[in-house]
Amino acid sequence: MIVGVHGIRCYRYLTKAGDPEGAALALAAEWGAALGKGYDGVAYEAGGLAAAYYAHLLHLGTAQGATDEDPALLGDTGQRMLADWATALGAPDEVLMGRAGLPVRQIAEWIATWHGALARRVVVLFCREADTYLGDPLGERRVQVRAALSRVLEERRPRVLLAHSLGSVVAYETLWHRPVELDTLITLGSPLGLPGAIRDRLSLGPGNEHLTGQRPPGVRRWVNICDIGDVVAIPRDLPAVFPGIDVHHEVSLGPIATHKATRYLAVPEVAAELARLR
Template structure:
């Protein structure tokens, strides 16, 4: 009985649905318990896993491929690194500020961005190749129709007539938003987005399907309530609030996740997240009707 569908973000390619569920479930239960005193049974929760779509094909190396500044492909990867650099430089004194007005168009500038990010507290522990590979997953989602469709299908396959709430993190909020827009005959769903980059212009917002019109995105028809939760120090959700672009019905709430600003677990264990989920599960009219035909 899947009442809660979870949707993960990037850099999960070597895990799986069960591994991630085991990681997310305790924090989700803590958040709901803190807010309402209720308990969520494991059987009520399922993970829409799509990380394997980004798993590299077999090669002689171990883990992700060796990548460096010369491997950056296209505007999305370079612009994403640039935006991460700008954001972290404003909040972390250990990160030098970009002193060139131009975007990252050369390997030298890309290398400077990677060097700067490697010294930031936010990206601590991430190697250059992991930073590049993370940016590449975002590019792949938006430029590879097969990956985009397959990721959304993984979510659609988890939604049942008992589903009441979709909880999505990071790139998963993009997957969830587009899948919900593509299934207008579902109804009475609550959407909870955590650390969402949905409102980041050019990189994310302007690439969404359906396309935003005059700077405004379409409201996903099945969603009756949408709570967006962010940490001010989260470099992935560069634009924190979604209501200005997606509609005033969104409740944008700020939380503090400590040093792990983008980590899904402190997002899930926050009272604000638990409250949004508990309200969605409270008795009342609900349910998802699958599309016919």
């Protein structure tokens, strides 16, 4: 049994399916197909691949005429998150400070100039959804998202949890708040170690704050996989700040779509980890 938990830009599954249950089924089918022969399609979902879906719980919508990737839509903490991201990517002080009222746009354009328009879009979208999740340690949305994953984990009792992007943040927190037994946690394109924006805002539950970076209780093996060009998987050397990781792989997904879940799921390193459990 495998459970997958998605990252950003997954509200579209709900739009197409009509409800969260249908969205979870569609996501599971897509991830199963990406894993390859033996994992693809409904048959494998029925036999062991399920998705935890939470995008609807973080969806904010946009004002008329606006787009999700507009950095001006970010709130104060989201803008600080964008600045933390740019700092980690090497942005100079003059970009981060800027003129009054302009820094957020300057930061986004710097990312586009140095890392490409797609990277700018991905980072801004990530900051929007991640800030919605992380904004309040006790916020209702945050609690509901963790509960959504907990329900699937407790119902399915998987051996493996595949956690992509923001889903790795959700998974890490959930596994501390509501521990379950797992053979393997596989994080893909994870931003867990980003200082300020992510790492310093994690909630592990009362009495666990000093354990940030350790393997969650109940998890026997933690594998992290990141693409060398993934602007979300910052810092690249996640085990340096999360020593609880047992195995770390740096991979190359190609020059485009370096943060795409299905590209990560198709790498040989994921197949090898799943083969260990057969």
